[in-house]
Amino acid sequence: MSLSEAQQELRALHEAGTLADSYPELPALLARLDDAGLDYAGRLLVRAGAADVLAAHPGTPVVRIAVSGRSTTAGLVPALTAQLARHGLLLIPYAAGSGGYVQDLADPASDVYAHRPDLTLCVLDPLTVWDRLRAPWQPYDVALEAERQRLLLAELAAVHAAHAPAGATFVLNTVPLLRRFTHQLTGLAQRAELGAVWREFNADLLRMSDPAAGVAVLDLEPLTTAGTRADDPRLGAYAEAHCTAELLAGYAREAAHLARALRGDAKKCLVLDLDGTLWDGILAEDGPERVRAADSLRAGAFASFRRTVEQLASQGVLLAVCSKNDSEPVARALAAHPDWPLGAGDFVSVVADWGSKADGIHKIAADLGIAPDAVVFADDSAFEREVVRAGVPGAAVVPLDAEPARHTEHLLADGWFDVPSVTDEDRGRAARYREREQRERHQARAKDYQTFLRGLGIVVDTGPAGTHETARIAQLSLRTNRFNLTGTRLTGAQIQQLGADPDALVLAVRAADRFGDDGVVGAVFARRDGDRLLIENMVVSCRVLGRGIESAVLAGLLHAACDAGLSAVEALWRPAAANEAQRAFCPAHGFETVSGTRDDGGAIRYRHTLDRLPSVPAHVRLRLRLTDSPAQEVASCTPSSI
Structure with a gap:
């Protein structure tokens, strides 16, 4: 497999022994990697060593994580290392042995608690519940065992609250339901009943989530419905690894978002381009009345993206515009376009000129009284994204492209605005x-x-x-x-x-x-x-x-x-x-x-x-x-x- 340019740069740092010295520059480098590249980066970064990073950069923010689970989760530490490094955070991990999670978490003297974790990950794999059932079984048996597991997890969460450091968070996850279990039931009615039982089990897990009280639950269903396979029967049978590498990578991404949110590192303002980002067309060429917002299939994709933006704004995300256009046509388009779900009043700052977009973002941040690194910038132009990456260090840059139907997916991929809980003050921001x-x-x-x-x-x-x-x-x-x-x-x-x-x-x-x-x-x-x-x-x-x-x-x-x-x-x-x-x-x-x-x-x-x-x-x-x-x-x- 040939390495991307970013992977080659990372390997060069590793071979030169300068990964630790270069740690503050890694977020920009890792932002250029796809999922396979991040897997490669994680395996290299694990070797760099947290102690060496802290020796070179004592002020690096640290996240201490203990990983425990019902089965082998060896691939999780490299994935977590890379995902946290993307956000400028340094992982100090402890990985418990596989299979002994109950003993690890129930014993206040265990190495899990000795690690003094900020987050304790109790990874529930797809065989959770099933390995305690014996054939023949019916949905009722699954419901009983699922409830036993939920009560056990609640007890472990209580022990964690009593013995983990103040402010530590106990992290659970929903459990994927595998086809190889559902289809052991030949009766369609019983199969449907099993589906309902399992969804109630996951719903009960999700109801345990209360970040303010030190419990969080990651919902893995969005990962599996997006096509991530939950298990590999061969790895499960021969290596006691019941989660695929892809599922663990997705889990690590969500856990990193959680760690960032719990630290209070959520971004505050979404700065948007206009042409090719919020509407279909070029304002300077088409004019305010002819840029298309909803009256075609392609323009409808832009309208769907704007509804996503509107949803974020309703929860306190500040909206701003930074566009290379003349200000008067922009004002007309924002104020008068009949297809808009968003109006001029929805944007707290609008910069429309022909200057650098990095300068525009600095102006927006100054107008709002926020730090420039509290901004998320979304633009379909690769050139403009690179200008902002170079000119606004710390700002998050969302790589949109020419396909508006995927704008929402790109914007939400990294949970930049995630917070433990949305407050009334957020909604009124x-x-x-x-x-x-x-x-x-x-x-x-x-x-x-x-x-x-x-x-x-x-x-x-x-x-x-x-x-x-x-x-x-x-x-x-x-x-x-x-x-x-x-x-x-x-x-x-x-x-x-x-x-x-x-x-x-x-x-x-x-x-x-x-x-x-x-x-x-x-x-x-x-x-x-x-x-x-x-x-x-x-x-x-x-x-x-x-x-x-x-x-x-x-x-x-x-x-x-x-x-x-x-x-x-x-x-x-x-x-x-x-x-x-x-x-x-x-x-x-x-x-x-x-x-x-x-x-x-x-x-x-x-x-x-x-x-x-x-x-x-x-x-x-x-x-x-x-x-x-x-x-x-x-x-x-x-x-x-x-």
Whole structure:
């Protein structure tokens, strides 16, 4: 088999012994590989060694994964290695022996738990359930054994929750139903009953999925219905390998998407080309009225793609356009075309000019206040894709082609927008960016910034987080970089554990103003320590920075601590990816550095003795409470009361 150009480059790095040194450049190289190429890459990358990569690049984000299963899953580690490397992540694996997954997962002292995994993969192969049945059997027997297996898996998930590291996720999967079992039943009615039983089994597995509680279930049915064969009887009989390499490769891809989602690495904005991407035709040649959107079979394929885009937008994915066209015809086409399921109002930013698309994406990101690497760019032009790959490092580039019927498949292949759970704040994200535009227009009319702030009518409500807010707070913790005092990332499961700790406080920061309700925009993680309150972390969404909300919350906490008779409030700052500017946040509010407390991670501890309290900014109305009970409310801070 001849190697592709990208495979040859990878082999050259391997032979030169520089794979580890080149690890940050690998995502761009791996993006050029097909499935066979990724299999080749995985086998090479396993040899590079995680220790060597970390020695060369200590800041490489790491994912620790333990793999356990009912049968041989040897091919999974190379596949996981390649898939995670595609996303800039480094796998540190532990692979348990085949067949002993129950013992491995039920024993808190096993090597699975000693590995301290972020993800524990309990791989269920197609013989799950069947190897415990004896002939003759009927659908009723299958239903009983399937339920026994489900209950066993639920017990293993509970053990994992109790003994795995905080925030670790236990990963199961649905189980393909093989024809060689269904067709052992000659009665068509019984065969149909078996199909129903099996689908109920998989449905029960899927209902176990709760990423916030540390359980996720990968659905393998989309892989098998797309043509991936689940098993090879020869490998099963002679090597105890009951999953095909293709199924394991697909599983690894989905597991990598899950790992990225749990880290909070979802992309935020989909930037789309127009000609050949959203419609059939060339706008500059055909004109706004003649580009075709739905009135032919080929144009109907574009319409189907746009419906996919609309579905993504409904869940909080921001839509933008970057097109090499004149702006006026683009505006006319977006606003007036009769066949569009999407209108001009669905796009939060439109760049239509004849400049570089890399520059256009940087402009879109700046307009939206997001990092350029939070963008997914989709274009049918190979040239434009390469321009963006080179000019916007970290952005995801979707390789569309001349066949619009496959646009949706290409766009969804890598789960760029996957999150553990879609929140109300996600669904309202586009509306909030439009509210931001209104604020900016209001600011432009104000004579100065303080006048602008006073005119906003900002109301901030800070209090104990509700269970319905856990997913949003986890999202803020995982994805907020600029205002994240310690850089600490917490999953939904970890936040739930904090909520159960009687000494811990998890406060949600909610904000609204005259232009709309921003929902949960921040969180405070604190702990009562004797007569002190320790602020372990504070995160605030970058979209509300500059409005004084963070200052109002900190001032309110100091007043609440004083009202409660505490002697001091302490806070931590630790250097992280982009939070250097927040080193001065606590000192600016009267905190002093506690000498000799900097730890190995560079954390600085600050203390406020509550003798001189800062005021809540005059333009913010703050309501703050530390407990759910109004009778125990310790602070209600407004500008007039402080």
